[in-house]
Amino acid sequence: MDVCLVEHKGLGTRRILKRIRKHRSEGSLDAQFQLRTEREILSRLKHPGIPVIYDYWEDEERICLIEEYIEGLSLQEYLLRYRHPDPVFTARFLIQVLEILDYLHSLNVKHNDLKAEHILIRGDRVVLIDYGISELSARDENDDIASLGRIADQMLSLADGYVSFGLRRMVSRAKAPDQSARYQSAAEWSADLSRWLAGRDDKEGLLIRRIAVAGNQRGIGTTHTAVSITSYLRQRGMNAFYINLSGRPGFLSLDRNLNTDFREKDGIIYHRWFRGLVDYGPAIEPQHKQTTKGIYVSDCGTDFSRAADSDALIYVVGSRPWQNRCLIEEFATEDSCVLAMTPGNPGMAIGLARLAGKCVFCIPYDADPMHPDRKVRRAYDQIFERLSGKEKRR
Numbered sequence: 001m002d003v004c005l006v007e008h009k010g011l012g013t014r015r016i017l018k019r020i021r022k023h024r025s026e027g028s029l030d031a032q033f034q035l036r037t038e039r040e041i042l043s044r045l046k047h048p049g050i051p052v053i054y055d056y057w058e059d060e061e062r063i064c065l066i067e068e069y070i071e072g073l074s075l076q077e078y079l080l081r082y083r084h085p086d087p088v089f090t091a092r093f094l095i096q097v098l099e100i101l102d103y104l105h106s107l108n109v110k111h112n113d114l115k116a117e118h119i120l121i122r123g124d125r126v127v128l129i130d131y132g133i134s135e136l137s138a139r140d141e142n143d144d145i146a147s148l149g150r151i152a153d154q155m156l157s158l159a160d161g162y163v164s165f166g167l168r169r170m171v172s173r174a175k176a177p178d179q180s181a182r183y184q185s186a187a188e189w190s191a192d193l194s195r196w197l198a199g200r201d202d203k204e205g206l207l208i209r210r211i212a213v214a215g216n217q218r219g220i221g222t223t224h225t226a227v228s229i230t231s232y233l234r235q236r237g238m239n240a241f242y243i244n245l246s247g248r249p250g251f252l253s254l255d256r257n258l259n260t261d262f263r264e265k266d267g268i269i270y271h272r273w274f275r276g277l278v279d280y281g282p283a284i285e286p287q288h289k290q291t292t293k294g295i296y297v298s299d300c301g302t303d304f305s306r307a308a309d310s311d312a313l314i315y316v317v318g319s320r321p322w323q324n325r326c327l328i329e330e331f332a333t334e335d336s337c338v339l340a341m342t343p344g345n346p347g348m349a350i351g352l353a354r355l356a357g358k359c360v361f362c363i364p365y366d367a368d369p370m371h372p373d374r375k376v377r378r379a380y381d382q383i384f385e386r387l388s389g390k391e392k393r394r
Helices: 026-042 075-082 087-106 142-158 165-174 186-198 222-235 346-356 374-388
Strands: 002-007 014-021 053-058 062-068 119-122 125-128 210-215 240-244 263-265 268-271 274-277 295-299 312-318 337-342 360-362
Touching (some): 014 026, 026 053, 075 142, 087 142, 087 186, 142 165, 222 312, 222 337, 222 374, 337 346, 346 360
Parallel strands (some): 210 312, 312 337
Antiparallel strands (some): 053 062, 268 274
């Protein structure tokens, strides 16, 4: 197949000419089929992210197709030129591609050949090209989603600095080998990405605003750690709040814990450095909803599904001989997940680090999680240096 850039003499505008000479070789027959398919598919479509068909003709000697010329960089060229795409740029880019896929899938069209060289970046818009092996099918549309998931994974692997746990989890879900575990529609993934972007301020850059704390088993110290991290962040001058998402009654029980050391106002528990949000249940709208912008530290207990939308995961592992240290690989291997052993045991931490293939942070015994001491604060300093990417740049 010949692909040429041509100019319309009357309009002075450029077009793409795709041309095939007919003969009976296997390669030519495949190319003829692909060009006819592209013409059939594109003639059905009308979307700003899809090229327009201007003309098509076929005679005994050749097939010719003229379509819109898209001036811009392919994603492949973009990554070679700029090398380190920002995670916010990646999320916005994915939303645009997913908008195109949602349109295609609504018409039962599968692209079938989604890769970096077939996605063009034209200014602030994205265009999806090359429909030669597309097909009209209502089945397995999430194959396109898996292909986009692999592209997104490549983009995140090139990102310079911190990439949130929530964003990585979305990409992992999109490219999951098991189709039932993937996003079932482009719109579903796009909605998750939009929610992820909604809380971010471009002027401030990408911040860690939602921290999840979860562990392998009950009694392993997730609540203790979540409270301690909240107090640590507030001591560092950050507006942090503890939230109980474990599904169990938390230690912030109004009838038992509001004594002379604790006070409650407008749904917020106050205790020196510490701040916690009271959950009154689904029947009562929280009074603190508009006044508690900052960093949320979620105590997820053993429910890792609660951590899916978080920017970072503190994976708590116990150091007692009887405690379970079998890691859930899909969470433990994420770059935005850190393994924390409580209380710290260097010998066991080294063994777990070898097993996990990543650093394990030892958190010293913390007698009062609302007032973490100097050793505990130092451990948290190291954890947040790792999460922010500062450790890598030293």
